Amino acid sequence: MKVGVADTTFARVNMGAIAVDELKRHASVAIERSTVPGFKDLPVACKILIEERGCDIVIALGMPGGQEKDKLCAHEASQGLMLAQLMTNHHIIEVFVHEDEARDERELAWLAERRTREHAVNAVNLVLRPDVLTRMAGTGQRQGFEDVGPARQ
Template identity: 75%
Template structure:
């Protein structure tokens, strides 16, 4: 049975880990390992530990960077670390960040976090069990958490 790691943060203002677990359980029979860390810069090592120490086949890394410039810098650094962890482990780590300034208010922020997390959890299941489904979506302008934009036309 496939094992999915959930790396999430206490800094987030929405329980994205709970949402991811719910969506994964709806979509497939998988074992789940959750590892919660303080903030986004802790996600790379949490993801790597989930793979190397807890035997996860894939990880979804969930974070909610704040709206300030320093938060954006920290998110970028975390993204670089997540990429490095993927290369070091040869496993997918699906980064799911919801920046606080993507939404106009708290309600919209919660709805965005919910939708983006669920859609990426579905992508995790596709990567594990049906990669051809992602091939069929190539070039279709998929946007997790927002309406899809569709393909560009010539």
């Protein structure tokens, strides 16, 4: 299995390094990394990782700012990532941490690391151990902040 890690220089945390570290903890996989300037560059980077560098799955990491323009650009990047998935028939795990999700820089760094690590495990499970995800269906998992649990019936 080969996992692609696409990250950006725009992020305020080295999310790519965190993803690589976590992937190495959970599986013996080949890793291809591509760093681009901003999150709108991620869709083509992911497509290249899949089509030209042979990745089975890609983790796309980005950190949109807190301004309205940043949110719009993140939405556009997200749409591009969905299109890249459909064009390649490969999963691209989008891991965006919006700056306004956190109360301060310390929480922002904590959230970026935690969300990145949890999604790196999701990527491994999605390709190598899909039964793990099936067992977690309907359990209210959240990546980053605490899980919310299942709804009471």
